[in-house]
Amino acid sequence: MSSETKQILTTDGIPLEVSLKKAEKKNKIKAFLLVAPLLLFLVITYIFPIGDMFMRSVDDRMVTNMLPKTFKAMEKWENLDELPPEEVYRGFYEDYKLLAENQQHGKLGQRLNKEKNGFNTITKKLFRQIKRKKIDESASLKEQINKLHKRWRDVEYWQAIKRTAPPYTASKYLKGMDMYFAADGSIAQVDEDRRIHRILWLRTLEIAFFVTLFCFFMGYPIAHLLATLPMKYSNLLMICVLLPFWTSLLVRTASWMILLQQQGIVNDFFVMTGLVADDNRPEMMYNKVGTYVAMTQILLPFMVLPLYSVMKTISPSLMRAGKSLGGTPFVAFWKVYFPLTIPGIGAGCLLVFILAIGYYITPALVGGASGTLISNQIAFHMKTTLDWSFASAMGLMLLTGVLVIYWIYNKLVGVDNIKLG
Amino acid sequence: MALPSYTETRYRIWHYIYIAICSFVFFFLIAPLFVIFPLSFNAEEFLVFSEGMKNLDPDAFSLRWYKDMIYGTKNPWGLAAKNSFIIAIFATIGSIILGTLAALGLSSRHMPYKGIIMATLISPMIVPLIISGVAIFFFMAKAGLAATHTGIVLAHIILGTPFVVITVTATLSGFDHSVTRAAASLGSNPVNTFMKITLPLILPGVISGGLFAFVTSFDEVVVVLFLAGLENTTIPVQMWTGLREQLSPTILAVATCLILLSTLILVSAELLRRRSERLRGINR
Numbered sequence: 001m002s003s004e005t006k007q008i009l010t011t012d013g014i015p016l017e018v019s020l021k022k023a024e025k026k027n028k029i030k031a032f033l034l035v036a037p038l039l040l041f042l043v044i045t046y047i048f049p050i051g052d053m054f055m056r057s058v059d060d061r062m063v064t065n066m067l068p069k070t071f072k073a074m075e076k077w078e079n080l081d082e083l084p085p086e087e088v089y090r091g092f093y094e095d096y097k098l099l100a101e102n103q104q105h106g107k108l109g110q111r112l113n114k115e116k117n118g119f120n121t122i123t124k125k126l127f128r129q130i131k132r133k134k135i136d137e138s139a140s141l142k143e144q145i146n147k148l149h150k151r152w153r154d155v156e157y158w159q160a161i162k163r164t165a166p167p168y169t170a171s172k173y174l175k176g177m178d179m180y181f182a183a184d185g186s187i188a189q190v191d192e193d194r195r196i197h198r199i200l201w202l203r204t205l206e207i208a209f210f211v212t213l214f215c216f217f218m219g220y221p222i223a224h225l226l227a228t229l230p231m232k233y234s235n236l237l238m239i240c241v242l243l244p245f246w247t248s249l250l251v252r253t254a255s256w257m258i259l260l261q262q263q264g265i266v267n268d269f270f271v272m273t274g275l276v277a278d279d280n281r282p283e284m285m286y287n288k289v290g291t292y293v294a295m296t297q298i299l300l301p302f303m304v305l306p307l308y309s310v311m312k313t314i315s316p317s318l319m320r321a322g323k324s325l326g327g328t329p330f331v332a333f334w335k336v337y338f339p340l341t342i343p344g345i346g347a348g349c350l351l352v353f354i355l356a357i358g359y360y361i362t363p364a365l366v367g368g369a370s371g372t373l374i375s376n377q378i379a380f381h382m383k384t385t386l387d388w389s390f391a392s393a394m395g396l397m398l399l400t401g402v403l404v405i406y407w408i409y410n411k412l413v414g415v416d417n418i419k420l421g
Numbered sequence: 422m423a424l425p426s427y428t429e430t431r432y433r434i435w436h437y438i439y440i441a442i443c444s445f446v447f448f449f450l451i452a453p454l455f456v457i458f459p460l461s462f463n464a465e466e467f468l469v470f471s472e473g474m475k476n477l478d479p480d481a482f483s484l485r486w487y488k489d490m491i492y493g494t495k496n497p498w499g500l501a502a503k504n505s506f507i508i509a510i511f512a513t514i515g516s517i518i519l520g521t522l523a524a525l526g527l528s529s530r531h532m533p534y535k536g537i538i539m540a541t542l543i544s545p546m547i548v549p550l551i552i553s554g555v556a557i558f559f560f561m562a563k564a565g566l567a568a569t570h571t572g573i574v575l576a577h578i579i580l581g582t583p584f585v586v587i588t589v590t591a592t593l594s595g596f597d598h599s600v601t602r603a604a605a606s607l608g609s610n611p612v613n614t615f616m617k618i619t620l621p622l623i624l625p626g627v628i629s630g631g632l633f634a635f636v637t638s639f640d641e642v643v644v645v646l647f648l649a650g651l652e653n654t655t656i657p658v659q660m661w662t663g664l665r666e667q668l669s670p671t672i673l674a675v676a677t678c679l680i681l682l683s684t685l686i687l688v689s690a691e692l693l694r695r696r697s698e699r700l701r702g703i704n705r
Binding site for chain 1: 661
């Protein structure tokens with residue numbers, strides 16, 4: 001544009017371009033102000049607390065704050081295969097004495113005991129000696145402490161204290177995968193018979209995968225039927241999908257508990273048809289069967305609704321065209337109809353999978369011991385063991401998995417395409 | 422779905438198999454809900470159909486579990502129902518207000534960072550409930566709101582807003598913005614325009630989002646289990662406790678009431694959807 005081109009002015013004499021930009025900016029701020037209350041609310045009550053979960057899961061400042069002098073002295077401990085120098089003993093003694101005065105020594109003992117078994121005994125011994133004032137602070141503390149118990153003379157115990165020095169740790173995450181930091185700082189596997197978490201992760205994935213598969217194979221035909229039937233019939237049948245969708249999860253779980261119990265209707269039916277003997281009724285609840293059946297029924301509407309909304313947009317003339325061009329109904333379905341439904345399949349499968357992977361209530365009620373999933377374990381640590389940092393770590397591991405799936409979902413289908421009812 | 426007369430036998434067979442599969446799936450979806458009705462009228466204490474019930478003997482049926490639900494001694498259901506309704510109503514109002522405002526902002530074409538903000542706003546729907554529960558519990562514990570109604574209402578607003586945001590943005594996507602400009606050119610201020618023009622047009626979307634938020638709150642148990650004290654017990658929490666300890670027919674009476682409530686909600690949601698489609702000029 002040459003400088004001679006006459007600038008277009010608004011009636012106020014401001015160049016149009018400037019005025020337009022100003023209006024745009026005003027609109028931007030207006031739109032943002034509308035979103036701001038919810039955004040602020042969610043950031044404070046939801047997003048930050050998830051960050052807080054992360055901080056809790058890696059936080060290991062307790063010992064760091066309890067033994068400041070010890071760790072300061074340990075900086076001078078050079079040969080880690082030998083017992084630490086006198087300064088470390090003195091630092092530890094002074095820190096411990098202070099903790100004992102404040103009644104905090106028990107916590108330290110428990111925490112160190114987690115790091116290396118047997119710590120609780122020897123710290124208690126030290127506590128009794130301090131209480132009876134049997135320790136001469138002017139003499140060598142190294143000799144006196146070493147005399148208390150042979151474990152104090154074992155360098156591994158001092159190495160364990162040193163390992164607790166960093167204020168942050170990934171040990172909770174390793175624990176969630178049945179691994180731990182070994183004495184020399186390398187990552188080691190938990191003994192095979194104690195690997196409970198890996199089993200839970202695999203079981204969670206397995207159940208989520210199969211529930212998704214079952215939902216797909218059951219949901220696809222009925223979504224197709226609903227989409228192709230005339231409106232007056234399909235509206236009626238749609239109730240069969242929507243009523244469970246709107247009904248309380250606990251109500252549906254309760255009805256499965258009634259149906260699947262040993263004297264329940266499903267078993268009655270099996271006995272009646274002669275499939276099983278009356279005195280040999282199979283256990284269908286409190287195991288994986290119960291979890292699969294109940295979760296499939298509960299999550300099925302989440303598969304049917306996205307499939308239906310996609311299938312509804314496919315014109316029936318496409319199938320007719322396929323057939324008239326010489327395809328058998330099967331070929332026409334497979335080559336024409338099925339590819340068009342893929343967005344719906346993606347949406348439905350990922351929705352069901354994401355919901356199934358975080359399931360908690362139904363597995364806890366009908367799953368029994370072999371039906372518990374990773375969510376149950378998180379709840380267990382939140383409520384029973386009160387190991388909140390471990391619960392946070394496992395929660396975040398699960399969240400990472402879900403976010404990856406969600407990201408794929410977003411790439412394939414787009415978040416905006418979620419349809420409800 | 423009648424088949425044309427020229428259909429080959431094998432496709433005819435396949436078609437009947439297909440109908441059979443569909444019937445089975447529909448049965449699988451809906452039948453479990455109907456088991457609860459008759460059993461909740463059981464005169465006995467067991468959760469199986471008694472001989473009397475199978476023979477349709479009137480004495481085998483009774484309302485005793487409904488009486489127990491309402492008048493039973495040391496009965497938690499009254500308090501639970503009161504709490505559930507109070508919490509759900511406030512959570513719904515909160516979700517509607519925050520969610521509708523946000524949806525209006527998000528639907529503006531001037532909105533910056535639309536993608537990431539939308540993702541943040543609907544994240545509570547995607548994040549597994551157990552994780553939301555842990556995170557919200559940490560916040561409420563710090564803010565001193567654990568075991569209070571306020572805390573649970575706030576938690577349910579978090580979980581309910583994504584539904585309002587989604588339904589209202591969907592309604593607004595078919596919204597003709599020239600009507601608001603027309604109102605503005607005729608001298609209406611933005612608030613007036615919203616109340617008189619925009620809101621009536623998007624109302625079906627707002628209400629159906631509100632219904633989702635209501636059901637989410639009314640049915641929510643994972644987060645409440647973390648947050649609730651004895652005073653804040655809700656219907657789902659009571660059902661959860663009841664189902665874990667022992668299945669009593671009183672639970673089935675409650676469940677029957679809940680199914681009736683969800684039927685009511687389903688009907689209103691369906692009516693709203695039709696109205697919304699009519700208003701937006703979608704004819705099918």
